[in-house]
Amino acid sequence: MRVFVTGATGFIGSAVVPELIGAGHQVVGLARSDDGAVALKAAGAEVHRGSLEDPEGLARAAAAADGVIHLAAIHGGTDPHAAGAADLRAIEAMGAALAGSDRPFVATSGTAIAAVGRLVTEEYGPAPGTHRTASEEAAVALAERGVRSSLVRLAPSVHGRGDQGYVPRLIAIAREKGVSAYVGDGANRWPGVHRYDAARLFRLALEKAPAGSRLHGTDEEGVPYRDIAEVIGRHLGMPVTGIPAERAYDHFGFLGRWIAVDNPTSSALTRTLLGWEPREAGLLADLDEGHYFQA
Template identity: 50%
Template sequence: MRVFVTGASGFVGSAIVKELLQAGHQVLGLVRSDSAAEAVSKSGAEPYLGNIEDLESLQKGAAQCDAVIHTAFNHDFTRFKTSCEHDRKVIQALGMALVGTNKPLVITSGIGLLNYGRLVSENDRPDGSSANPRVATEEAALAVNEQGVNTYIVRLPPTVHAAGDHGFVPYLISIAKEKGQSVYIGDGNNHWPAVHRLDAAVLYRLIVEQQPAQKVYHAVAEEGIPFKQIATVIANGLQLPVASKEGTDAEAHFGWFKHFASMGCPASSEQTRAIVGWKPVHATLFDELVPGIYF
């Protein structure tokens, strides 16, 4: 199978590329720069120079392949809503390239959309009135599915971890370093699910290979880690105090990240494991919150 992967040089995308190649598939990997193209080429994949702003180019890449895995996303949170709306356009464009082919389109969403403070499953859907702009991603996936595209949604947890992570946990560490303490909000009992990037990559592969009837999957190895525990481990790793803050004090500490720091989105992957046989085997988040990886 030849698979078009957007974000092929990214943290998750590069792991997917490696997983697909090891399973004997061919990969056409979207990259934005010559250096990224070189890295993708060295991995054994074919680089496809372009970017997610060029929708026509994306469609041409998708049309050349037997499946599409979309992981590219602009993580500039100063323009988060704009990025989410553009992701809607990207998914629509990829979908239009696949209409009538039955080729799978696997898009990437986030467990954080289901910030319900309870254990959520693959059957749960984001609230249509959600204040989280990221809902645009799943709305677009459902829209192209209704147009006959064989669409799948993979929801990633707030922390997809491993060496090289530049997501939420490294950001928490940077805030703690800057402010001189590691902080949780209130009692810190809001839970974050987690997964190792290599385990997540396996799930994407299983979906394109099996193309099952189920359309939504959770890349969740750990259902929910209390945020207080994450903050405490970070404090220990940096040899800093840990503290609870609320209201304006929490706002002053976290800034725009307060929404994510207070997020409670424990999630099950029971259906995912049963349907495609996904079995996470790599290190847990706390296994990796050690010197040499995150510190």
């Protein structure tokens, strides 16, 4: 297949591109910058210059492809609902270009979009009112318009070498504060998945996910956050302690709203449906390899 990939130069996308090429697919990656274009060419992909905020350009690229994997998202402190609106416009534009073709469209969401505090399965729809709710519903609904659409919900921690997400920020906060902290008793659970396992899941979704399916990119159902804090503390040689919920924002900044979230998530249906089995190190084992703590 000729596959158009948004977010192709990001942490996950840069693993998805070689996964697709290694399986015999031709990749056209979205690049916003000259550096991104150079990286894509070096990986063996073609380049489509543009951005998530150019829905017309995204639609043209989707129309010229045999399938689309949509990984791009707007980050960097942008209002989440504004970012969600831009994502929705991009999904609608690419979906319209694929309508009636039965070509695959794989979108991206997160496991925390579903109601938290219970085991989340692929059968649950999104919680109402989140910045990703409309995008997730629009992606799944493309199945009714003749698109073989599917949705991959990723764990909060997609980990591996080169990670610039939650875990590196937590390590930086621990270094700044001199303590590795968790909220309350730290029993709340974070699912995780290695970026290479996530990349393989996106390829399998592209190749054979049924129209309208929700898929979960999680290795472990949930790692107690206290265990994550303990590994960080051990590697940094600093104390590990719990803090009350009312101090979470002061200690963790904007991450304070997420630190205590309990998000146990099952990927059992995804594994059965696609034959996907994670092969890489789990979150704690990946942390223990030490690369997260190198300068």
